[in-house]
Every structure is written in structure tokens, then in C-alpha cells.
Amino acid sequence: MLELKNVSTRYGAISALTDVSFSVAKGEIATLIGSNGAGKSTTLRSIMGLAQPHAGEVLFEGKKINRMPTHRIAALGIALVPEGRAVFANLTVLENLELGGYLQKDSKQLKKDLEHVYVLFPRLKERLLQMAGTLSGGEQQMLAIGRALMAHPRLLLLDEPSLGLAPLVVQAIFDAIAVINKEGTTVLLVEQNANLALRRSQNAYVLETGRITMRGTSTELARDPRVKEAYLGE
């Protein structure tokens, strides 16, 4: 569904990604793990067109999408939940969700999509008219994911959904991600919490200073001694 071929991205003179190649198959949860500054977010930015790779190709359903503007990539069916959630703090929960469905012109479908999000995150329904900035961190993450779902993505990119959240809330968020995946959305998950990410995904890639150094199924990688030592703290 998504394929990166030898993608290299840099910010000014600093190289952030070098020759990154991997693919995400339809229907799976794939994860990209790595430490701070390894280039995980840059990978998502390069897919989404927020950063421009200077070499290599990004293919979505066989179509080349690098060099396309971000809003057109979004229209193709890729949604991004940015790092740090990036909810519209001064708008209400409902307005945030409606903006998520910005490309949806059919108001009946929009209502259905809202209902779908409420089922997934009942907490949001209780807070519809509250300013998004006043929500707790976990609720904001739910809102960010709900907002992304409003666009009916076929591929959902999640950037550190566990960041700064209490363990119980993290469990709830990951349960929701599993449900979203079961309903047919392919997920690419970027995480620092490798333990959690490997348990919840099928395939995994390890990113170190801008290069992919290990790859395999998540169970394989979880057993790999190098991964254990570097990322699982064992």
C-alpha cells in the first residue's frame, strides 16, 4: 500500500534520512521504532509532503506522491496524527472533528462519521462543546485520532501517540488503534515506546540516525538481542 524507495531527506545541510526503504502492506499495523532524533518523525513528514525528500520515491497504492503538496496527499487517503497531538486548541471538540472532515462535502456522511468517532471515543462526546485546549492529554490524543479518522483515511500515520500519557490512557489509545485497524485502516505507527509498539504491530523497522538498521516481523524483532538491549531495556 505504501512504499518508500531509497528516500533521503535533509533539513538544510543536515541529513535526517539516508536511503530509507520499507513498505507497509494493506491491512497491517507497521511500526517504526528508534530513539530520539533517529528520523522517525521525518519519515512521516516525508510521506505526508511536509518535508521534501531530495532523493528517492514515496509510492502510495502504486502512485508516486513525493513532490505532491500535502493537502493533495491528504485527499488521496492518508491522514496524519502529528506529534504532540496538534489539536486546534481554541476551537471546540466538535469543530475540531468537523475540520477533520473538511474534504467531506456530504453532510449526512459527516454525521455518520461523527457517530463513528463517538463510539470509538465516548469521552469526546461528553466534551463536544469544550475547547480542545482544555482537554487532558489523553483526551487530546483521542481527539487528534478522531479528527484524522473523519477524513476516512486508508492509511493512518501516527506520530508517538503514547507521548506523555499515563499507562492506562496509553492502553486505551492502543486498544482504539487496534479497533481502527480491524475496521480496515492500515496503520503506520511511530513510537519511542518500543515494547508497546512491537506488541501491537505485525511488522517493524528500526531506525538509527536516519537509516533503517533492522527489519522483520514484530515478534522476531522483540526477541532480537540487539533490540532487547537497545530498546527494550533488558
Place this chain on the structure above:
Amino acid sequence: MKRLLWITGALAALALLQWGCSAILLDGPIRQGPYYYQIMILAGINIVLAVSLNLTNGITGQFSIGHAGFFAVGAYVAASVSYYGGPGIRAATAFLPAVGQDTVVLLLALAAAGLAAALAGLLVGIPSLRLRGDYLAIVTLGFGEIIRVVILNVDAVGGARGFVGIPKLSNFFWVYLLVTACVVTVWNVVRSSYGRAFIAIRENEIAAQAMGIDVTRHKVMAFVIGAVFAGMAGCLFGHYTMYLHTNSFTFVKSFEIIIMVAIGGLGSIEGAVLGAIFLTVLPEAFRGFEGYRMIIYSLALILIMIFRPQGMLGQASLFGKKSKGKRK
């Protein structure tokens, strides 16, 4: 049908006010009548400038400091239309009474002003709105000054002597008609899906893009709509004062408009209206202090910013009536 009724009603009310104001203030017994009349006119023009700038700076969150540039483009283009084209237009519409001829000239001048300002907005907006924050501010500031210096060197519009001999075509009626049109337009734009996109861009550009919003296109759109109204305000300004000089369009004017928007409450339409009235009236109210006038005026601005940094109205009723629990 209902809308038509509203429009007729508004026009009638404005005409009545115009008649009332000029009867009382201009021809009536109040000694300083023309003085008050002029303050009302200038307040109206400032309202249009502030509300239109608010669309870019407050609602879309793009900090532009070149609004006086669009004001100038509109003022000079409109004045040229009525000064050079006026006699021709009058000859072509000789079958109309004098008032009718005036109206045609003014409407054509207004249209030309709006169009020229829109073009200027596109010209500046397309390259510069890819920039962010400080960079955009610097580019728009530079644009405003370029416009002014270019006009200063065009002899056909008076150059450094100023543009003399512009017919007096605008009055209370036209100014407040534009005020109404501007407020209603901006109000409706903010509540449309475009407005939602504008606000999303202000709140978080990356998230807005990721939701499928074409950020550059919407920024340029906000910029151009703002420019059109600033240009039209320029037209009515020139046709009221009958004289234009580039000194009225320096970056100081741009800052004045920004202060109106900030004092009123960035992002709030009502705030921009209030801020414009307040900043037009305040320096006049302090005339009694003579030499200390500008010091007291500046002090008042500083105090407002210290005690109410969100502006007089904050972001009141940006999106309907629910601004409670807003996070600082």
C-alpha cells in the same frame, strides 16, 4: 425576498442617517458640526481597514503589516478614475441628474480601487504567503513602502505635491454602506467553510494541511479579500478629503490599523470595529491636553495592553456564541 427587504431597509436607514447627520452637523446649529462629521467618516474608514486586516492577521493568523499599501493603491487608482475619467463618464451619462452621474463615477472608482487592490494583493500574496511569521511581516512592510515610494514618483497623481482636485463624492452614506458591506462579508466568510479553513491555518498550519486544506490558496484568499476592502476604503477616503498625499500611507498607518485590531481583540470582528472607533476618537478626546496629547494616547495603549492583553473583546463570538473556557 427577505434579503432584498433587509438590503432596502439598510439603505434607507443609511440614507436617513446621512440626511440627519448632515442636517444637524453640517448645516445645523452645532458650532463644531463638521468636525464631528469628519470624525464619524474617518471612524468608518478605519472600521473597514481594521475589519479587513483582521481577516488576515486575526482570523488566518498571518501577520501582515502592509495594509496601508492596499489602502494607498485603492485611494490613488480611484482618484485617477474620477479625476481623469470623471468628465468622460459624466458626458456619457448626461441623461442622468447630477446625483446620478456622481454615483456612477463613484461606483466605477470603487470598482477600480477594489480590483487594483485585489491585483496588488495577489501580487504580494502569492510569493510572500509561503513565508512565516517575521518573514511575512518584513515582506509586507517592504511592499507597503514600495507602493508609497512609487506613488511619490508618479507625476500624474501629483507626486510629492499630492493629488489635488479630487471631486468630493463620498459622504456618510457611502462610507457606512462600505462598513456594512465589509462587516457582513467578513462575518459570512468566517462562518463559511473558507473561514473554518482560515481558523484552522491560524491554529495549526501542519494539522490544517494534513486535513486536506490548501494552505497557500486560503492564505492568499484571505489576503486578497482584505486588500479589496482596504482599497475601497482608500477610494472613499480620497473622495472625502479631496486631496491625497503619500504621507497618509506610511507604515505608521499600517501600524495604526494593527493596533486597532490588537486593541479590539485579535480575531474578533466586533473587536476590530470597536478598536477602530476607539482609536479614531481617543486622540481627538485628548485634544484638551494639547502638547501632551500623544503621550497620553500612547500611555492609554500601553495600559490597555498590560491589563487586557487579549484586547477589549478578546476573541468574543468568533464562531457563534461560545467563547467560554477559552484557554489563554
